[in-house]
Amino acid sequence: MRKKHSKMCFGVNKKAGAVRKSNHFAKNNNFMQRSRTMEKKNRTEISFRNEFNQLQIDVADPPSLNNEETGFYEQLVNGYHGTNSAISVNELDKCFPMPRENKTRNDSEDxxxxxxxxxxxxxxxxxxxxxxxxxxxxxxxxxxxxxxxxxxxxxxxxxxxxxxxxxxxxxxxxxxxxxxxxxxxxxxxxxxxxxxxxxxxxxxxxxxxxxxxxxxxxxxxxxxxxxxxxxxxxxxxxxxxxxxxxxxxxxxxxxxxxxxxxxxxxxxRNPKDMAIPDSFRDQGLSRMxxxxxxxxxxxxxxxxxxxxxxxxxxxxxxxxxxxxxxxxxxxxxxxxxxxxxxxxxxxxxxxxxxxxxxxxxxxxxxxxxxxxxxxxxxxxxxxxxxxxxxxxxxxxxxxxxxxxxxxxxxxxxxxxxxxxxxxxxxxxxxxxxxxxxxxxxxxxxxxxxxxxxxxxxxxxxxxxxxxxxxxxxxxxxxxxxxxxxxxxxxxxANHIEHGDIRNVLTPIQQIFQRIDCSSAESAFDDRFQYFVRNIVPQFSKSIYSHCLLYVPSYFDYIRLRNHFKSEMVNFVQISEYTKKEKISRARDIFFHSGAKVMLYSERAHFFRRTRIKGVRHLIMYQPPNFPNFYSEIINLMLESSQNPRDGLQDAMSVKILYTKYDLLSLSNIVGNENALKLSTAANSSYMFSNSL
Missing domain, CATH: 3.40.50.300 (P-loop containing nucleotide triphosphate hydrolases)
Structure with a gap:
């Protein structure tokens, strides 16, 4: 009977979750050579005495592969060094004639x-x-x-x-x-x-x-x-x-x-004791x-x-x-x-x-x-x-x-x-x-x-x-x-002509501000530094109240939240982990001018679609990952959703921060042609408006 084995790692760390690199072909080629060398060596041990006559052939008794299969796999895993004396694949195929089948379409035909x-x-x-x-x-x-x-x-x-x-x-x-x-x-x-x-x-x-x-x-x-x-x-x-x-x-x-x-x-003979041609290889290492x-x-x-x-x-x-x-x-x-x-x-x-x-x-x-x-x-x-x-x-x-x-x-x-x-x-x-x-x-x-x-x-x-x-x-x-x-x-790769910006109903100017960065890796830090230097100081102005800060990435959300706490910024927050009671309280405080800034995560909007009222200023820390959220968030600024007692009837603005690496996200919002201009043109600030 085949011996059962305990789990064995193929020359890698046993720690679960450790990523084993599959793109290093030197290691994989060694594995391939060992497997083929071992398989060919097993095949050469079979001696054929007479040529076959149609489907009847007589072969010498080969060594039992069933008893040696365990050793074969162990050598394959641990490494094998031996001489390659295998016969050619063509010679091997001739050793086993295939049963006759009905004539089918020639695979070489078109x-x-x-x-x-x-x-x-x-x-x-x-x-x-x-x-x-x-x-x-x-x-x-x-x-x-x-x-x-x-x-x-x-x-x-x-x-x-x-x-x-x-x-x-x-x-x-x-x-x-x-x-x-x-x-x-x-x-x-x-x-x-x-x-x-x-x-x-x-x-x-x-x-x-x-x-x-x-x-x-x-x-x-x-x-x-x-x-x-x-x-x-x-x-x-x-x-x-x-x-x-x-x-x-x-x-x-x-x-x-x-x-x-x-x-x-x-x-x-038992099928497990025979050498099978390569044309019969039809399975992977697992069934799935x-x-x-x-x-x-x-x-x-x-x-x-x-x-x-x-x-x-x-x-x-x-x-x-x-x-x-x-x-x-x-x-x-x-x-x-x-x-x-x-x-x-x-x-x-x-x-x-x-x-x-x-x-x-x-x-x-x-x-x-x-x-x-x-x-x-x-x-x-x-x-x-x-x-x-x-x-x-x-x-x-x-x-x-x-x-x-x-x-x-x-x-x-x-x-x-x-x-x-x-x-x-x-x-x-x-x-x-x-x-x-x-x-x-x-x-x-x-x-x-x-x-x-x-x-x-x-x-x-x-x-x-x-x-x-x-x-x-x-x-x-x-x-x-x-x-x-x-x-x-x-x-x-279909062309996007307009994007979601055409669904904006609020008559307001929308400013797209490009942030210069040298690489995709530095874009996160460059965006944060720009925000701290140019945006945060405006929160101290009374006219810049009722500001909704929309953050697509949860990592950026945590970073901004920690910065606001360290700088004593008056803000409330809503994320996907915020409980319903705290969401209601944050909305009420923000609407009645109890906090100047609301920090709002994109995942919170995705899972709840909360209607935030009283938004006078909107800052998108990054273009939304979901294009339809762009118009949804801006449409929260309609006059019907405002607090008539906040004293900020004429003070409204929308600003979207982006880098050249946000090209695909911008295309979903403003279309391919406009997104290309925003990313490559000389100016760093652009305005879109649907004002009547």
Missing amino acids: VKYGDLEQKPFNTFAKRFNYEITADDIPILTARKTKTIKCKWAALGNFKVEVPDINANKILKSEYKPRKKISCAEEFQSMEVKRSMCTNVSYPLTQLQTELFQIVNNYLDLYYPQRIHDNAESIRYVYCLHALNHMLKSRSLILRNNEKVNGLSKSTK KILIVLPFRDSVLKTVNIMAKLLDESSKGKYHQIAKYERFLADFSGNTVYLPKTNPKPHDYEQTFSGNTDDNFKIGIRLAKKTLSLYTDINNSDILIASPLALRMIINDKDQSFDFLNSIELLIIDQAELFLAQNWENLIYTLDHLHLQPQSLPDIDCQRIRASCLSGTSRFYRQTLFFSSHELPEFRGLFNNKCDNYQGKARI
Whole structure:
């Protein structure tokens, strides 16, 4: 029997949460060489006496690999030094004839997807059959790409960046969109599993068709135009793609299992005692292949329901075929945030916070042919849906392994702007722990593990789908630096003409003040120093009363709060952690001129949408991360929200502090052209006005 092992670290610190660098290819290449050397050495120990005759071959008794598998992995982990006397891969493939199969389409032929003609390197099989070479790695890490600009009907303008490696030489210089998918035959032409084609709700919209065309070609996707109107259409597309990928993976493994069993019967040997050709490598270091990161439990409920319908349309919303669905429904529904009918919240707030808004959850899903099994063990699950907080807690748990993250093939991040309001660091922390070397020995046949997982290059085979409502530097940085798909990436880049400034109703001049800074790292300190030198002294003037200081970053909020306390500034504060009683008291003091300044965090506004009355002066410490908050905050200064007894009827102002690194945030507010002028023009102060 196979000996069970305790947890063992692959040459790294055992401390949970310690980030093990996966981008040092010297270490990973050594790991790859050790694995291949050991595997080839085991294969050379098998002696073949006679040539095969069709499917009947006679082989000499090789040493039992089952008894030596433990030693094989230990040497692979600890390092191995030996001579390389392996036979060539071509010779090895000749040793085991494959069972005869029905004639299928030649993979070398071109595949035509409607109007888009491409070689089949973007299909599932060709994607994983291509092995990244040593010459490809410097190109991929340096991100040397060629750019293709496209414009489609629903997606608009987007850019496709393709790494300049041999696998991508055959890509056409121009993409053409498909027409709206309206029947199962069209889906089958895109290599979608037949079992799902009959369950799809036809016709798909043009947006869904174009999105699926991109993701089905296994390109990374950054789509920053997810709104509540198209949210479910987007969710439907990535659920369809995830299930299609999972069903193809499952079919490949089952098909290879049959081939291995056929070889075992023909040779009359145990499958574990045979040397298997490299063409049978179809698995990662762990079973899990898909990770879906969502912000709320309600999002999980919607996602699982769509998956169930795609697998079995006959369920008609009853989902009896899903194991433990009643428990799932109890855990992921209900607990809706109270939405008042008098003085209602904005429409986007009601849509965001409808349903269960708990942000600490994880659920493993195992896929069968026509059903889902929920609450499966994470290490034995095919799909994991979790929040960034739950993932970070798993990674930091010393008693729990996070090896399930080392072979992710499809990563889906939806509603990314909500992660920014929760804790963006949790998401970054999770992505830093993908595709690392295992903490413990994998319980899988080493001959079935893909070479990319052994060589440390599995991150180049991961597809990432990233959806958000708007563009931000954090989103662009994640997509540029954390997504390394060797087949390339597509980024939607539509022009913003006006921005949210057109929704401002208050007739007031808005001053945009640029702060000079030398680097992105120094921008935080430069902004603070400018504020202390030029803004804080004005708080002592009587005319500068009723000032609302809006702060997007919580770290800046803490820094300003501490400075106000040390300088004895008369202020009140509202953050996301402030209790309701203190919020009411702070609003009352501010409205009746009891405090000159109110310090207000963006996350407090996101989670509560408190209506602050009596605002005469508004200072935005930084452009809002949520564009619609710009007009919402300024519209608090309407005459109907003022205190008629404060004696400041004519004294009103709005000032927005920004740096050149806030270009994307400014574009969401004033449009692309104006944002570029604000960031690059000679003047440092600009005024926008909607006064009549």
